[in-house]
Amino acid sequence: MTTTRSAAKTVHAPAFTNGDDIHIPLFTLLKPDGKPYAGGATISLDEEKARRVYRAMLYTRILDERMMAAQRQGRLSFYMQCTGEEAAVIGSTAALKDDDMILAQYREQGALAYRGFTTDEFMDQLFGNERDPAHGRQMPIHYGSRALHYQTISSPLATQIPQAVGYAYGQKLAGTGNCTLTIFGEGAASEGDFHAALNMAAVHKVPVIFLCRNNGYAISTPVAEQFAGDGVAARAFGYRMQSIRVDGNDILAVFEATREARRLAVEHNEPVLIEAMTYRLAAHSSSDDPSGYRSKKEEEAWRKKDPLARMQRWLLDRGWWNEEEERELTETLRREVLETMKKAEKRRPPALGTLVSDVYAETPPLLAEQLRELEAHIQRHPDAYPKSAPWLNEEGGSAREESRA
Amino acid sequence: MTTTRSAAKTVHAPAFTNGDDIHIPLFTLLKPDGKPYAGGATISLDEEKARRVYRAMLYTRILDERMMAAQRQGRLSFYMQCTGEEAAVIGSTAALKDDDMILAQYREQGALAYRGFTTDEFMDQLFGNERDPAHGRQMPIHYGSRALHYQTISSPLATQIPQAVGYAYGQKLAGTGNCTLTIFGEGAASEGDFHAALNMAAVHKVPVIFLCRNNGYAISTPVAEQFAGDGVAARAFGYRMQSIRVDGNDILAVFEATREARRLAVEHNEPVLIEAMTYRLAAHSSSDDPSGYRSKKEEEAWRKKDPLARMQRWLLDRGWWNEEEERELTETLRREVLETMKKAEKRRPPALGTLVSDVYAETPPLLAEQLRELEAHIQRHPDAYPKSAPWLNEEGGSAREESRA
């Protein structure tokens, strides 16, 4: 029985090492000016997919701008931007099959945009109205889509990482040739669940891709106070897991790395850790003001590395995109987002019955009773409950929800 | 802002690595036959300390044999042996200052033996009698000693690892030049608390030594099902932490490695991870039977690497020990353990009041009331409570405990 691979080699002086001699290079294909590096790997992103990717990136950028503005106008309670990280999120998603499962953190709306989440779907969730499939139960940006193989976001950090391992284990047994991608921040990677997940994935050999968006900050906490190690990629050695560090603002590098990771995962059941080096260009969320903890100068430096601009230049160079298309699409999307938002914010709130449905597959008597009492209470004080009272009588109370179930 | 050390170096092809090219050597000084390797590091263990170490190793071995026998005879409810791992535990403890703090897992009674925990103290805890400072509240082997700077054992695995980091942080601020040693199994290193602890220690630069006893098993689970990586030492790279792998059955290697680790910790506030390669020669605990999950052959192979025998040969060779001393000490210790046990098992159980003291610094009224009701209840049914009823009247009920407080 050997308990380690390298225990055989012995030394007779106490030599400590902290791994400083291990160097993890940064994989990149596109220069900041959008030109590919000479002698780089073959680029397998074809025109159709490239346009789909770019469209999703642009969509995400526009959505984020509009919705942050809406939040500032007080129309929306909360928002989080993907800005600056579109390549990491969308490039990796594009390298998957569309029915591979994604378990993301919260800043990955680009993945949904790429897969075809409609503006209506975004808006209904953001406004928590009666068309939101989750019935306005969660804060804005907690999207989910069964049809698009994207698990509903949950706020507690890192919980999705071991879940992704379990999901992928199920996929492996099912034998459909699918894999799971889980995306998380470098801050979330400090949680115990991260360690649990990577270790289990390596031991049980599951087709999972761990994509860490190392964007420099966890809210206000810079990476230097998050870990002392060489980023997150270096942790893979501890689990004997394949890993790679990529320029997260380089759409081609992210795409190629994830493509290869997917091959390792699906063909060899090798879990893979990808660390995408990027930057959160916006505030952490609409509740945050980064001026308290980082400099404009630093932000500016990263703004120059904008992944969207870089991809655009590459596309333009190839003749796969032109300025006219850019203008038109930008305008169309802006209008679409704005108009859809206007409709969504006016839609009714979810029916009262949705307060208690889905807690269990079948609502227990006590909870049903709580709903009935609540209805009676609201009927006694209709003015105090403008969101639910108006619909109660009209629709026969909880009947409205029950008819859904 | 750079978010990693090595991000500067770039490559243009997706190169994955799992760290297989990193080799962690095994540090060893003593050959299995007790002869030092030629050209090995200087041995700094002097005669006095060497004898103290060996005495503690022998004591631990004898204690374990006797107590396991007692458990088999039904005199003790539960027991866990250190057998096979005495060098890892005692060698590391010996390299500390005696007032450095130790937070151990449960299989480290050797550390206490080395520091001078008396046989009475061992027995009073094992039998949970009225002299046990923890009042028979915990299962056997959950020792603790304030005087000997050894935190009371708690069964939940790995919880002590981040605690050790906090303890060491406090030591650093206090500036006494002390450090903290935390010892745990390779199984416990899978817990989230391990990751939390190593990361925090590296970020906050605290004088803590993490000593992992990699003894091949976590109960029945072999290391191959515990992790896929190169042991536990390899994880240190992910935190940029100094680490070393030592032959855990080689007292000199463990001692020298820990000595150097302590220097790094105390002089440079560098946390260190030591992986001691060893083997749990006995069953996991008195409740376990390893024949269900490992072979006699494997056990035999490791029995030949017995750390006690190896140290003994080295001592004999140096003339620091002789067979006569061995015989005498063995006999003395056996007798001491046996006689002390006989006294301890006859001692009274803890006073009833100890059931409720120490939950809070000052017992809240409701809890005091619960004790009074319990006393009244026991007085109504004295025959049903042979452990507490006899003393209740004699000693004025809870007064006995209150007078302690």
Place this chain on the structure above:
Amino acid sequence: MSRMNLLQAVNNALDTAMAADERVLCFGEDVGVFGGVFRATSHLQEKYGRERCFNTPLVEQGIVGFANGLAAQGSTPVAEIQFADYIYPAFDQIVNETAKFRYRSGNLFDVGGLTIRAPYGGGIAGGHYHSQSPEAYFAHTPGLTVVIPRNPHQAKGLLLASIRSPDPVIFFEPKRLYRASVGEVPDEDYELPLRQAEVVKEGNDITLLAWGAQMEVIEQAAEMAEQEGISCELIDLRTIVPWDIATVTDSVLKTGRLVVSHEAPLTGGFAAEIAATVQSRCFLYLESPVERVTGLDTPFPLTLEKEYLPGPLKVFDAIHRSMNF
């Protein structure tokens, strides 16, 4: 019918579930080759292979996180936590994830397939960390179902029902009864209803309510009381949440008296919920206050375990208090 102990009944239920549905998987610390430290998963790896019954690394938060993901994927994971005392590292995965999975997604995703098994409870000289009864923590968490069997017949029928329930279930097994409780168990596949309390014995003067290993205790107390002519109605709650209020209140409306007993500490234990509900729903019918006979408000002790535990005599005393109020 076969005679078996509670542990064998659990094993039999797992075997039955795995044989009936290949999506059922069993895993946890030491559950593979070894069959679990108590041997609840004995021979399952042999029979169903390493892919369906396996050891996990030693990390409860990972086990439950993994199980949540597997359940979301459509598998039917039965995860073992070696002792209920060690379920807390997984508390976040259970309380923030498992419990809210369906609700937060509007039923787009659910982990209804998940069952978490864990031996729980005292009486085996286990001290703080091998004796706890943490059911009340989970009972305060909407979305969870908590089930506790009292004997081998229940263990099999309730575990099978739990595994197949469309909701995630935490299944606590009274480890003190693993070998001590022996009885006839049908060989075939059967389920006992969740969310239903069982009236184990009818009576008129007082209702005694408990679950799991504590059922034996109230049965013994009832015997003592019957000798004094006090007729006891005995109820086994079986499902702690969502609990069967109607069966309990119906009984109390009849008897006018209630004693609830559990091993967990008094303050915030599930008996509090029962007492609060019963005083509200049976106010005019209660002849005396609802009595709670529970562990003390302390960690679980060792040497004085018997003193700590709510044994038959303590329940008997409570019956007296209730009858003579």
Place this chain on the structure above:
Amino acid sequence: MSRMNLLQAVNNALDTAMAADERVLCFGEDVGVFGGVFRATSHLQEKYGRERCFNTPLVEQGIVGFANGLAAQGSTPVAEIQFADYIYPAFDQIVNETAKFRYRSGNLFDVGGLTIRAPYGGGIAGGHYHSQSPEAYFAHTPGLTVVIPRNPHQAKGLLLASIRSPDPVIFFEPKRLYRASVGEVPDEDYELPLRQAEVVKEGNDITLLAWGAQMEVIEQAAEMAEQEGISCELIDLRTIVPWDIATVTDSVLKTGRLVVSHEAPLTGGFAAEIAATVQSRCFLYLESPVERVTGLDTPFPLTLEKEYLPGPLKVFDAIHRSMNF
């Protein structure tokens, strides 16, 4: 005296504690330079240096584990958990370690110096994961003290008392009041007693009991009731455990009626413990059942938050139910 909001009072208490004793340390996610996402630790790093006020990596189990160790060493850590909803990854460190540290060692070691602060509660459009009130989980854990202030004056006095208490304290701050609750706060160092409820207003007909942000709610309900001539006695529990049973039962013995309100779900919430205890100790004096006005047995919702929450009108209705029973 200075006029400040609850957040400033917390900050002031931390400042006071750190100035008075150099063993006091404040840390957690984003508490360093940034001063915490709510700014409860603003300027503390500037004033006391990076060694005494600092960011931690994002790992709650590590934060509390580290804090346990620091407290055992003799320091006085005040650890922040960014939201009470994220305290669960630390549940094991709190429930199995913090709570049992002194007991299991027979007072050889203790973590009495530890205080864990966390913003809690709803009313800020936070949905499932920024609104929870988890006090009942901890209230079922002997060894823990749980304290909740209702206004700036209390926040400072109770937090200082918590930091200096010989027992570990979980201090939940009602985040809805962080800026909304403003009042006069003494500039000097002072402590308010732990384990003591406060009778905020005397009354004769009915007792209303709550804590934290819910105090405002019962006050509003009381005003409505008073307009109908119902005289309400208002009690702020302040320390959830160990709780002040005597103050509560004294009041109920006088009024004969009790309404308890909290935001957490009904089942297994701390109101259950209060109702269970009161029905037992005031049985013959109760004119009507103890009423519980609480959150629903669901995860915390978003759009229909108002419908979920136990607002003044719900308490008012409960007062009516109780008076007209």
